[in-house]
Amino acid sequence: MIQPNLLDYSKGSLNRSESQKIKAHTERCERCAVLLAQEVSFDRTLACLPEEMPANDVWALVRVRTKPRRFRPLAALEIMVNTRMRRVVATTATMAAVIGAFFIVNWPTYQPPVLLTTPQVVAVSDEPLAQHTDAVFDVIEKM
Amino acid sequence: MIALMAMPVAVRALDLSADQKQKLKAVGAEARTNIESRRKALGQARMDLLGVYRLYKLDERKAQDAITRIGSAQKALLEAQLDNQNKIRQILNADQFADFQRMISTRMHRPGMAIEPPFEEKVLEDSLNAAIRSQTSLTPDQTRRVERIRRVGQSRQEAMGSMRQSVQELTAVYSKFDLDSKAARKLVDSIHRDQMSLMWMAHRRQQAIRAVLGEDQFNQLQQSIEQQLKARPRGDHRSRGDSSRKPPQGNHGK
Numbered sequence: 001m002i003q004p005n006l007l008d009y010s011k012g013s014l015n016r017s018e019s020q021k022i023k024a025h026t027e028r029c030e031r032c033a034v035l036l037a038q039e040v041s042f043d044r045t046l047a048c049l050p051e052e053m054p055a056n057d058v059w060a061l062v063r064v065r066t067k068p069r070r071f072r073p074l075a076a077l078e079i080m081v082n083t084r085m086r087r088v089v090a091t092t093a094t095m096a097a098v099i100g101a102f103f104i105v106n107w108p109t110y111q112p113p114v115l116l117t118t119p120q121v122v123a124v125s126d127e128p129l130a131q132h133t134d135a136v137f138d139v140i141e142k143m
Numbered sequence: 144m145i146a147l148m149a150m151p152v153a154v155r156a157l158d159l160s161a162d163q164k165q166k167l168k169a170v171g172a173e174a175r176t177n178i179e180s181r182r183k184a185l186g187q188a189r190m191d192l193l194g195v196y197r198l199y200k201l202d203e204r205k206a207q208d209a210i211t212r213i214g215s216a217q218k219a220l221l222e223a224q225l226d227n228q229n230k231i232r233q234i235l236n237a238d239q240f241a242d243f244q245r246m247i248s249t250r251m252h253r254p255g256m257a258i259e260p261p262f263e264e265k266v267l268e269d270s271l272n273a274a275i276r277s278q279t280s281l282t283p284d285q286t287r288r289v290e291r292i293r294r295v296g297q298s299r300q301e302a303m304g305s306m307r308q309s310v311q312e313l314t315a316v317y318s319k320f321d322l323d324s325k326a327a328r329k330l331v332d333s334i335h336r337d338q339m340s341l342m343w344m345a346h347r348r349q350q351a352i353r354a355v356l357g358e359d360q361f362n363q364l365q366q367s368i369e370q371q372l373k374a375r376p377r378g379d380h381r382s383r384g385d386s387s388r389k390p391p392q393g394n395h396g397k
Binding site for chain 2: 123127138140
């Protein structure tokens with residue numbers, strides 16, 4: 001019971017009663033005292049060695065893959081917005097896109113107003129309403 | 144949605160049914176045919192009158208016949224326009240008509256704000272002015288008398304002003320869905336009265352010119368008029384002075 005605990009004793013990891021017990025024993029038992037000295041020496045030697053990691057540490061790879069990400073936007077959206085709301089948003093966005101496309105296709109081309117120079121002949125006395133008549137025809141024909 | 148996208152903007156704006164659209168197209172086509180034929184008749188009568196006025200010896204019978212035909216064509220055009228307005232109101236409802244009227248307004252340039260006599264009359268006026276300025280071929284007495292003839296232009300301005308006023312009022316009447324037929328008829332008659340008065344004024348001026356000028360002097364004046372008539376812009380009088388506008392369909396006096 002003494003020898004397996006010698007290393008922990010040397011590091012001060014044991015409780016008070018166990019430590020006193022081992023201390024009293026090593027003062028009396030030369031064999032255990034030598035073994036304690038070897039354990040302490042070996043531990044110091046190990047502590048001096050550089051810490052090296054294996055080149056292909058599988059666990060390291062596993063940890064990277066399985067480590068939870070701190071922030072996931074889609075997951076956050078799913079938590080914040082319920083399914084019905086998501087459907088409403090998706091439908092509205094689709095409709096807006098269709099209406100936008102419709103207006104882009106059918107947007108009337110701007111025609112700058114004709115600058116009238118003076119004197120401006122709008123009509124001849126023979127048919128003073130000719131312009132109005134032609135405008136009516138034009139509107140009807142373009143339907 | 145696809146059907147909506149395929150529709151012309153005008154139809155969508157008016158929200159016309161297929162039946163309304165068909166009726167409106169038919170009315171428009173019929174009115175255009177009618178008005179084009181009247182314009183053609185008017186143009187022919189104007190040409191005939193111009194032919195009569197080219198000669199020093201004025202053929203009163205031919206001149207009066209041409210004036211009567213011009214008057215009839217002018218009246219027929221005004222009547223056809225009024226008739227067309229009535230037919231359109233039988234097809235469209237008040238809201239549709241308001242949109243229709245808005246579309247017409249965008250295609251017009253301040254209606255009735257500028258009305259001019261036929262090109263040949265303006266040319267005659269310019270030639271008379273030139274003759275007075277040069278004073279080479281006219282005696283002092285002739286110059287004074289030609290000046291008096293030229294002043295007839297002032298009475299013409301009054302008739303033109305009255306016509307412009309009536310045209311503005313008639314355009315305003317035509318812009319309302321509830322067409323005041325009585326007011327429209329009155330304005331049509333007023334416009335036509337001014338047209339006839341302008342024509343008779345022009346005819347009296349032709350008579351007066353012949354009374355003042357000798358045949359050679361008249362031929363000299365006529366030569367100047369012919370040169371200006373040949374140099375006139377293509378298209379009829381309505382597009383004159385504004386080359387940026389589309390030449391109209393009618394070809395009066397060509």
